[in-house]
Amino acid sequence: MTTTTEATRLAGAVGVAHTRVEGLDKVTGAARYAAEHHFTELAHGWMVLSTVARGRITAIDSAPVEAMPGVLAVLHHENAPHLAEASGFFGPDPTVQVLQNDRVPHVGWPVALVVAETPEQAREAAESLVVHYEQEPHDTVFRAGHPDTYTPGDDEDDSVEISKGDMEAELAASAVVVDEWYTTPEEHHNAMEPHGAIARWEDGRLEVIDTTQGAFATAQDLAALLSLDPSSVRVVSEHVGGGFGSKGLVRPHSVLAAMAATVVHRPVRVVMTRRQVFSLVGHRPATAQRMRLGAHADGRLRALDHQASSYTSRVMEYVESSAAISRVLYGADAHHTVNRVVPLDVPTPRWMRAPGEAPGSFAVESAMDELAERCGVDPVALRIRNEPAVGPVSGLPFSSRSTVACFEEGARRFGWAERDPRPAVRREGRWLLGTGVAAATYTAGVVPSTASVTAEAGGDFTVRITAADIGTGARTALVQIAADALEVPVDRIRMRIADSDFGQAMLAGGSTGTRSWAHAIVAAVAELRAVLVPGMEIPADGITVRGNSLDAVRGLAKLERHSFGAQFAEAAVDIATGEVRVRRMLGMFAAGRVVNPLTARSQLVGGMVWGLSMALHEEAHRDAASGGLVGGDLAGYHIAANADVPLIEADWVDEVDPHDPTGIKGLGEIGIVGAAAAVANAVWHATGVRHRQLPIRPDRVL
Numbered sequence: 001m002t003t004t005t006e007a008t009r010l011a012g013a014v015g016v017a018h019t020r021v022e023g024l025d026k027v028t029g030a031a032r033y034a035a036e037h038h039f040t041e042l043a044h045g046w047m048v049l050s051t052v053a054r055g056r057i058t059a060i061d062s063a064p065v066e067a068m069p070g071v072l073a074v075l076h077h078e079n080a081p082h083l084a085e086a087s088g089f090f091g092p093d094p095t096v097q098v099l100q101n102d103r104v105p106h107v108g109w110p111v112a113l114v115v116a117e118t119p120e121q122a123r124e125a126a127e128s129l130v131v132h133y134e135q136e137p138h139d140t141v142f143r144a145g146h147p148d149t150y151t152p153g154d155d156e157d158d159s160v161e162i163s164k165g166d167m168e169a170e171l172a173a174s175a176v177v178v179d180e181w182y183t184t185p186e187e188h189h190n191a192m193e194p195h196g197a198i199a200r201w202e203d204g205r206l207e208v209i210d211t212t213q214g215a216f217a218t219a220q221d222l223a224a225l226l227s228l229d230p231s232s233v234r235v236v237s238e239h240v241g242g243g244f245g246s247k248g249l250v251r252p253h254s255v256l257a258a259m260a261a262t263v264v265h266r267p268v269r270v271v272m273t274r275r276q277v278f279s280l281v282g283h284r285p286a287t288a289q290r291m292r293l294g295a296h297a298d299g300r301l302r303a304l305d306h307q308a309s310s311y312t313s314r315v316m317e318y319v320e321s322s323a324a325i326s327r328v329l330y331g332a333d334a335h336h337t338v339n340r341v342v343p344l345d346v347p348t349p350r351w352m353r354a355p356g357e358a359p360g361s362f363a364v365e366s367a368m369d370e371l372a373e374r375c376g377v378d379p380v381a382l383r384i385r386n387e388p389a390v391g392p393v394s395g396l397p398f399s400s401r402s403t404v405a406c407f408e409e410g411a412r413r414f415g416w417a418e419r420d421p422r423p424a425v426r427r428e429g430r431w432l433l434g435t436g437v438a439a440a441t442y443t444a445g446v447v448p449s450t451a452s453v454t455a456e457a458g459g460d461f462t463v464r465i466t467a468a469d470i471g472t473g474a475r476t477a478l479v480q481i482a483a484d485a486l487e488v489p490v491d492r493i494r495m496r497i498a499d500s501d502f503g504q505a506m507l508a509g510g511s512t513g514t515r516s517w518a519h520a521i522v523a524a525v526a527e528l529r530a531v532l533v534p535g536m537e538i539p540a541d542g543i544t545v546r547g548n549s550l551d552a553v554r555g556l557a558k559l560e561r562h563s564f565g566a567q568f569a570e571a572a573v574d575i576a577t578g579e580v581r582v583r584r585m586l587g588m589f590a591a592g593r594v595v596n597p598l599t600a601r602s603q604l605v606g607g608m609v610w611g612l613s614m615a616l617h618e619e620a621h622r623d624a625a626s627g628g629l630v631g632g633d634l635a636g637y638h639i640a641a642n643a644d645v646p647l648i649e650a651d652w653v654d655e656v657d658p659h660d661p662t663g664i665k666g667l668g669e670i671g672i673v674g675a676a677a678a679v680a681n682a683v684w685h686a687t688g689v690r691h692r693q694l695p696i697r698p699d700r701v702l
């Protein structure tokens with residue numbers, strides 16, 4: 001190793017396209033997801049979920065099921081191991097307090113686990129289990145102004161209400177006012193790999209192979225729930241087939257697998273069906289958002305009021321922070337944002353790709369488009385005119401903010417200048433054509449993490465960090481980061497991830513994974529440099545040091561840290577059927593240094609596809625009478641298919657975050673942010689009709 005020089009940095013691996021280091025394993029089938037591992041004596045658990053929306057269990061007829069072929073155990077609230085009401089890694093999580101009492105809080109709540117020799121026997125037995133309920137009246141219907149709505153008062157800063165200035169006075173004095181409601185429906189994520197885990201006891205330790213975005217947090221939570229010493233629980237998640245937030249925390253399948261392994265003294269596998277995923281892993285709640293914008297005649301904002309509400313469950317409070325995005329995007333003399341919730345008898349909503357920003361951007365970026373229309377100002381120019389110099393609410397400087405560069409470069413590539421601002425004037429046969437634009441932003445966070453690095457006798461380096469690669473290419477990005485930190489070629493790095501025994505690290509979430517892990521790897525490499533002496537003999541088992549980014553992260557100045565972007569879309573609307581076809585999308589982003597352009601582009605394009613899907617297709621229907629989902633599966637829940645997805649281009653402007661050792665900001669979530677608004681704004685431009693309710697279904701267009 002030599003001292004880092006600018007030349008070696010520029011010649012390094014970060015910033016260069018690199019195929020996935022585990023790509024060959026994935027395409028040859030050598031890479032295994034959690035539930036694909038095999039153990040002798042492996043038993044299979046099948047969950048039984050409640051069919052009523054509210055009430056209590058009066059009896060479970062387990063005896064006939066226990067006598068069925070292959071059945072090893074039927075766990076339910078009367079015989080299941082006790083779970084501590086533990087404060088987990090992210091606080092107490094009542095959604096995993098399963099089989100602890102007779103209460104049923106929603107349709108799809110786990111009421112039993114049947115364990116059998118084969119999955120088929122477990123399923124047959126689970127479907128034969130008769131559970132008796134005493135039903136109570138339920139309420140599963142979300143609407144704006146529901147009487148049980150309240151403003152949450154916890155200390156999470158994006159859930160509280162923030163006010164600045166005299167809202168009513170500024171609105172009254174405004175030359176132009178937009179005052180509209182925007183709604184988004186209940187939406188679901190359903191990863192390619194359904195949630196599954198295998199739990200087993202091995203030499204006095206609970207070993208769990210799980211599909212999780214955070215093996216360390218999952219291990220901590222399982223230990224707390226089962227009243228075990230944290231050192232006696234190990235969770236690994238080497239390959240994860242998608243997460244999107246749904247695998248951010250310990251979920252019921254892992255808890256049930258651990259309970260069952262304890263009871264039957266065998267390894268136990270529990271895998272959710274697609275339909276079970278729709279109840280048990282969180283989802284995006286429906287939102288209703290009132291936007292009030294007041295502006296000078298030239299479009300400069302005087303007033304911005306973003307009042308969001310969404311539902312939570314009665315199990316725990318989850319706040320979809322839709323209004324938080326308005327605290328970052330635009331300043332105004334009077335500024336008010338609030339996220340309210342209403343508890344319903346429904347499964348608990350949770351993190352789903354860009355929680356808060358995804359639905360919030362639909363409201364604020366649709367309203368900005370309406371403001372542009374009413375002021376007669378170009379939508380791109382309106383946004384540039386309203387660029388804040390500092391955090392609109394915090395007053396803190398931005399670590400960097402390249403929104404204008406994104407809009408200008410995006411507009412140039414998209415051909416925005418040729419756009420006729422008038423709506424409903426471009427026609428091509430039976431299609432009306434329009435273009436739309438929206439801003440994007442997402443928090444660029446960093447969380448203290450640890451890593452170890454070993455200088456091997458043969459000259460290679462092994463890095464160990466409890467990172468997770470949920471399909472994003474994180475493992476490959478970390479190889480590139482480690483190679484540059486160590487100033488060696490990428491093929492000298494062995495990257496070991498996703499094992500809680502490697503120590504505390506941020507989970508793959510909140511667009512903060514790669515950046516947080518990079519901090520820890522850079523810290524570990526610095527420790528190694530302090531230990532290694534040029535020419536020294538490396539012992540056979542190598543030299544291992546640990547690094548911790550805690551001090552580096554704590555020492556970071558307080559700034560507004562976000563990635564930014566500009567989304568452009570062109571839509572065609574069939575005048576006969578109301579069908580909307582998106583013809584092209586372009587996203588220009590500013591997300592700090594991009595570690596691996598290949599996988600970064602995939603991540604951004606994936607988010608944009610999701611935004612298209614959110615704009616046109618996605619909505620879950622909950623039946624008021626039963627409280628259950630209608631079509632809670634991949635047949636009934638519509639998502640964009642390949643035929644719906646046009647040419648999508650994602651790119652970025654040059655930006656290096658000066659406050660990050662690798663220059664990274666993060667780009668996990670920002671691809672979806674603003675994308676639905678850009679499509680909706682394009683539909684308005686095509687037709688002259690505003691769609692403030694998602695999705696923009698053909699029947700709503702006509």
Ligand code: MOS
Binds near residue numbers: 245
């Ligand atoms: Mo993201 S919702 O933190 O996976």
